[in-house]
Amino acid sequence: MPEETSVIEIADLRFAWKKEAQTVLKIASLQVNRGERVFLRGPSGSGKSTLLNLLAGVATPQSGMLKVLGQELNALGSAQRDHFRAHHIGFIFQMFNLIPYLSVVENVILPCQFSSKRKHKALAQVDSLEQEAIRLLDHLDMAHSDVLHKPVNELSVGQQQRIAAARALIGAPELVIADEPTSSLDADRCTAFIDLLFRECDNANATLIFVSHDNSLVAPFERTIEFHELNSAVSDNLPMLHAVS
Amino acid sequence: MAILGLAIKSFRNRKFTTGLTVLSIALSVILLLGIEKIRQGAEASFTSTISGTDLIVGARSSPVQLLLYSVFHIGNPTNNISRHSYEEINDHPQVEWAIPLSLGDSHKGYRVVGTTAKFYQHYRFARGQQLQLEQGQWFSSGYEAAIGAEVAAALGYNPGDQIIIAHGSGDESFITHKDKPFRIAGILKRTGTPVDRAVYVGLKSIDAIHQDFGGDAHGHDPLMAHHDHVGESGQGSLSAILLGLKSRGAALSMQRSINEDGHEPLTAIMPGVVLLEVWQMMGVVKQILMVVSGFVVVVGLFSMLIILMTSLNERRREMAILRSVGARPVHVFVLIMGESVFLTLLAIGLGFSMVYGLMVLLQPWLESAFGLYVPINWPNTTELILLMIIALCGFVVGLIPSIRIYRYSLADGMTIKV
Ligand SMILES: Nc1ncnc2c1ncn2[C@@H]1O[C@H](COP(=O)(O)OP(=O)(O)O)[C@@H](O)[C@H]1O
Numbered sequence: 169m170p171e172e173t174s175v176i177e178i179a180d181l182r183f184a185w186k187k188e189a190q191t192v193l194k195i196a197s198l199q200v201n202r203g204e205r206v207f208l209r210g211p212s213g214s215g216k217s218t219l220l221n222l223l224a225g226v227a228t229p230q231s232g233m234l235k236v237l238g239q240e241l242n243a244l245g246s247a248q249r250d251h252f253r254a255h256h257i258g259f260i261f262q263m264f265n266l267i268p269y270l271s272v273v274e275n276v277i278l279p280c281q282f283s284s285k286r287k288h289k290a291l292a293q294v295d296s297l298e299q300e301a302i303r304l305l306d307h308l309d310m311a312h313s314d315v316l317h318k319p320v321n322e323l324s325v326g327q328q329q330r331i332a333a334a335r336a337l338i339g340a341p342e343l344v345i346a347d348e349p350t351s352s353l354d355a356d357r358c359t360a361f362i363d364l365l366f367r368e369c370d371n372a373n374a375t376l377i378f379v380s381h382d383n384s385l386v387a388p389f390e391r392t393i394e395f396h397e398l399n400s401a402v403s404d405n406l407p408m409l410h411a412v413s
Numbered sequence: 414m415a416i417l418g419l420a421i422k423s424f425r426n427r428k429f430t431t432g433l434t435v436l437s438i439a440l441s442v443i444l445l446l447g448i449e450k451i452r453q454g455a456e457a458s459f460t461s462t463i464s465g466t467d468l469i470v471g472a473r474s475s476p477v478q479l480l481l482y483s484v485f486h487i488g489n490p491t492n493n494i495s496r497h498s499y500e501e502i503n504d505h506p507q508v509e510w511a512i513p514l515s516l517g518d519s520h521k522g523y524r525v526v527g528t529t530a531k532f533y534q535h536y537r538f539a540r541g542q543q544l545q546l547e548q549g550q551w552f553s554s555g556y557e558a559a560i561g562a563e564v565a566a567a568l569g570y571n572p573g574d575q576i577i578i579a580h581g582s583g584d585e586s587f588i589t590h591k592d593k594p595f596r597i598a599g600i601l602k603r604t605g606t607p608v609d610r611a612v613y614v615g616l617k618s619i620d621a622i623h624q625d626f627g628g629d630a631h632g633h634d635p636l637m638a639h640h641d642h643v644g645e646s647g648q649g650s651l652s653a654i655l656l657g658l659k660s661r662g663a664a665l666s667m668q669r670s671i672n673e674d675g676h677e678p679l680t681a682i683m684p685g686v687v688l689l690e691v692w693q694m695m696g697v698v699k700q701i702l703m704v705v706s707g708f709v710v711v712v713g714l715f716s717m718l719i720i721l722m723t724s725l726n727e728r729r730r731e732m733a734i735l736r737s738v739g740a741r742p743v744h745v746f747v748l749i750m751g752e753s754v755f756l757t758l759l760a761i762g763l764g765f766s767m768v769y770g771l772m773v774l775l776q777p778w779l780e781s782a783f784g785l786y787v788p789i790n791w792p793n794t795t796e797l798i799l800l801m802i803i804a805l806c807g808f809v810v811g812l813i814p815s816i817r818i819y820r821y822s823l824a825d826g827m828t829i830k831v
């Protein structure tokens with residue numbers, strides 16, 4: 169039963185980017201349940217993005233347990249982890265989320281090119297991926313023809329982030345991860361964006377991990393994780409970080 | 414596959430720079446293939462210049478020089494062959510036929526060759542092809558001429574037209590035989606050999622005009638040495654003799670006997686041997702050209718490498734995005750590799766079709782200006798190997814950034830490096 173409800177399960181995890189490099193992550197335990205909206209807060213350089221790389225199966229921990237959607241990622245080969253990510257996780261980055269040479273719609277349907285599962289899910293209610301992309305963009309108020317036909321790098325940052333959100337949501341992945349998606353937006357655009365994200369995650373029945381160092385965004389989230397409390401490697405490293413900066 | 418679609422779209426996005434790369438590689442392909450095509454055309458027309466002639470005899474000179482003036486009408490004989498020697502050779506039991514050639518005159522820059530009907534009968538080119546007439550007939554007696562196809566085309570001559578022969582070679586000759594115009598009796602079919610660029614007249618008539626000319630009070634003639642006007646008409650000395658032997662096997666001994674035994678210092682050559690010798694001399698030029706175009710290929714490929722490498726850093730972001738949506742490092746590798754393969758193949762295709770386009774365009778000009786017939790045919794093995802080498806080099810060049818981005822994408826994961 170707990171397998172059913174927990175989306176992320178971590179125990180005694182330890183990670184360094186290279187074998188001899190210093191430990192970036194040391195997490196005793198973390199559990200995130202299905203449907204939760206988690207705000208992950210911590211200063212930059214503290215290893216938040218690194219944790220997301222682990223959740224995505226792009227990097228693997230040196231030790232400890234890491235389960236996503238009940239799947240022990242360490243038990244998968246690299247190809248299987250890449251497929252797992254394609255099938256189950258939607259990503260939004262801080263900025264420059266879009267592939268410059270693809271159109272808006274092509275950018276949105278990109279995950280379906282790598283995951284047949286998401287493609288099938290996306291096609292559940294509509295006839296074509298383009299239609300599904302436009303449906304999602306419409307929800308995000310981005311389906312105007314002047315937006316759809318512009319080269320993506322001519323769009324505003326806010327517009328780009330909403331397109332990135334549509335891409336993260338297409339094919340209803342179980343887990344949506346947003347790595348500082350609002351840090352290049354101004355304050356009211358921020359709240360509007362978070363509202364949209366909440367609504368769409370609800371529609372898609374997705375769990376949301378929202379990473380930021382911006383305290384002002386905490387309010388709407390039902391759960392906040394302080395990264396320095398979660399990651400005991402941070403306190404070890406912090407003197408180092410200060411020394412460097 | 415989705416990744417190939419991406420590669421093509423990314424390529425389209427950077428049309429201009431990639432277009433330039435494609436062009437520079439395509440140009441190198443044109444150079445390389447073009448040189449190879451011209452070499453083949455040159456070799457084919459060169460080695461098919463004369464066939465069926467077992468020996469060429471001339472006054473003592475270097476074999477190459479003899480070949481050049483007797484067959485290619487390039488340069489002049491330093492000395493002549495006396496009639497006496499000609500008769501001796503002609504009467505030799507091994508000799509099937511002997512074609513006398515007298516080369517000392519020209520018409521508007523085209524060589525005038527004094528010879529006999531035997532030339533038309535026995536001269537062979539390519540794989541034993543005989544001379545044929547396009548219009549009219551071979552000259553008979555009197556002041557008649559048969560002209561090569563190119564002479565006719567360039568000067569717009571028809572049978573029945575009258576031409577005036579000038580003494581000496583070259584475009585502008587001061588001494589002309591105006592009083593003795595020649596009537597064009599016939600025009601030869603195109604052969605792709607120097608025959609196309611010559612005017613053939615009877616040996617007797619050429620002797621005659623020189624005799625008349627010699628009697629004229631025109632002052633000294635610097636080229637008179639080429640025509641030693643003793644005896645009656647048709648008895649003047651010769652520039653060269655083409656020999657057909659009764660048996661090919663006799664060529665070597667016949668050559669030796671002409672070179673060593675005669676009263677006159679003569680040189681006999683086997684045209685095939687000397688043609689090859691001359692061709693090999695030109696082979697060095699071809700090799701130099703090949704090396705130069707090889708360098709052009711290297712430069713073209715380098716420009717591709719540079720473009721791929723400089724775009725690599727900005728594309729690391731793209732790779733992180735692709736990784737985040739589920740792309741494998743292999744996909745990322747294929748994306749860059751696919752692009753270089755695509756660029757290389759496109760460039761080769763472009764260069765290839767441009768070579769053929771150029772050949773279609775330039776073929777008539779090459780033929781008329783240089784007597785170089787470049788046949789338009791399917792690429793042969795050498796050309797295919799050249800193309801494959803270029804393709805292979807392109808792929809190897811593409812491997813460098815591809816492997817690099819593969820490593821990056823493993824190391825970076827989804828971390829976007831700005
Ligand atoms: N791909 C990577 N390779 C090596 N080191 C990395 C990589 N990504 C991040 N790091 C290092 O890991 C540490 C944590 O960085 P990061 O996870 O990006 O922090 P945050 O997202 O909290 O700002 C930093 O010291 C950073 O230099």
Ligand SMILES: [Mg+2]
Nearest residue numbers: 213216217347
């Ligand atoms: Mg980060």
